[in-house]
Amino acid sequence: MAEQDVIITEVALRDGSHAIGHQFTVDQVVQLSKALDDANVPYIEVAHGDGLAGSSLQYGLSKTDEMALIEAAASVCNNAKIAVLLLPGIGTVQELKQAANIGAEMARVATHVTEADVSSQHIAMAKDLGMETVGFLMMAHMAPVKKLVEQAKLMESYGADTVYVVDSAGALLPHEVKARIRALRENLQINIGFHGHNNLSLAMANTLAAIEEGATRIDGSVRCLGAGAGNTQTEVLVSVLDRLGIKTGIDLYKMMDLSEDIAAQILQKPQEITKDSLVLGYAGVYSSFLLHAQKAAKQFGVDSRDILIELGKRRVVGGQEDMIVDVAAEIVKKNTAVM
Ligand SMILES: C[C@H](O)CC(=O)C(=O)O
Numbered sequence: 286m287a288e289q290d291v292i293i294t295e296v297a298l299r300d301g302s303h304a305i306g307h308q309f310t311v312d313q314v315v316q317l318s319k320a321l322d323d324a325n326v327p328y329i330e331v332a333h334g335d336g337l338a339g340s341s342l343q344y345g346l347s348k349t350d351e352m353a354l355i356e357a358a359a360s361v362c363n364n365a366k367i368a369v370l371l372l373p374g375i376g377t378v379q380e381l382k383q384a385a386n387i388g389a390e391m392a393r394v395a396t397h398v399t400e401a402d403v404s405s406q407h408i409a410m411a412k413d414l415g416m417e418t419v420g421f422l423m424m425a426h427m428a429p430v431k432k433l434v435e436q437a438k439l440m441e442s443y444g445a446d447t448v449y450v451v452d453s454a455g456a457l458l459p460h461e462v463k464a465r466i467r468a469l470r471e472n473l474q475i476n477i478g479f480h481g482h483n484n485l486s487l488a489m490a491n492t493l494a495a496i497e498e499g500a501t502r503i504d505g506s507v508r509c510l511g512a513g514a515g516n517t518q519t520e521v522l523v524s525v526l527d528r529l530g531i532k533t534g535i536d537l538y539k540m541m542d543l544s545e546d547i548a549a550q551i552l553q554k555p556q557e558i559t560k561d562s563l564v565l566g567y568a569g570v571y572s573s574f575l576l577h578a579q580k581a582a583k584q585f586g587v588d589s590r591d592i593l594i595e596l597g598k599r600r601v602v603g604g605q606e607d608m609i610v611d612v613a614a615e616i617v618k619k620n621t622a623v624m
């Protein structure tokens with residue numbers, strides 16, 4: 286019998302970076318990684334929220350060099366493997382090599398859902414470095430199923446071991462997740478994964494829908510420590526899967542304890558679905574835009590929801606963070622013109 290039916294990657298130390306303005310310290314990363322390792326979590330992702338080399342004025346400056354965080358996490362894990370995220374164009378193969386040298390064993394190469402072709406070099410390099418390799422198709426709600434399959438097949442052809450459907454905006458509904466995972470299962474030979482965000486309170490339902498259709502790689506963030514309203518909450522997911530008789534190999538009590546004792550202390554305020562995170566899901570906007578939009582709203586004196594709705598209409602994608610300020614300024618101009 287397999288020890289795990291579903292393999293969980295804990296993303297709080299990467300996706301959660303968005304929620305705390307990229308302020309992780311070595312001490313926080315060491316404490317959380319150690320506890321996750323002790324709870325038998327198989328993969329722990331560590332990096333800037335926007336992946337390797339994401340620390341910048343555009344995406345947000347990290348308090349601590351991410352390589353120091355990755356090295357610290359790797360040094361305290363006995364069984365868990367450290368994963369890193371890389372968005373080609375933000376990170377390069379240089380950072381990937383550096384991360385592999387200090388202990389990262391899994392590379393997750395992320396592209397917009399229609400741009401998989403930019404991942405070929407990075408997937409090939411990750412394989413050459415001996416890393417387990419994941420293709421991560423972000424903003425999956427923005428492409429029809431046929432397009433998603435075509436793009437996933439590209440990642441498979443470059444050598445990815447797994448392809449993820451990434452609901453970056455938390456905008457997908459369960460039947461849409463099902464259709465996407467089913468199509469990938471029917472057309473690909475590699476593992477299929479799912480990464481959800483809870484902006485519409487659907488992260489758990491979507492994750493279960495994905496598992497029902499055959500996804501075996503699932504992301505979670507403990508205490509919902511992720512962008513927007515956070516991801517599928519890991520300790521809740523472990524409980525639900527246990528009730529369903531689906532094995533994760535993770536110790537539930539230890540997971541609950543570390544959520545309460547460590548993750549909750551890292552969050553500047555408890556994760557909940559606020560009006561802004563709800564609008565992310567409703568309008569189909571990248572979850573990592575949340576704090577940027579709130580900052581621009583304050584700066585320009587406009588409603589953050591208006592900014593997010595407009596970004597959704599314009600189908601803005603990751604990498605276009607500068608548009609947030611443009612949109613805020615345009616709203617001010619429009620409001621002044623009608624006065
Ligand atoms: C760079 C993004 O934050 C990656 C991710 O977690 C998502 O698209 O969701």
Ligand SMILES: [Mn+2]
Nearest residue numbers: 300453480512
């Ligand atoms: Mn995410």
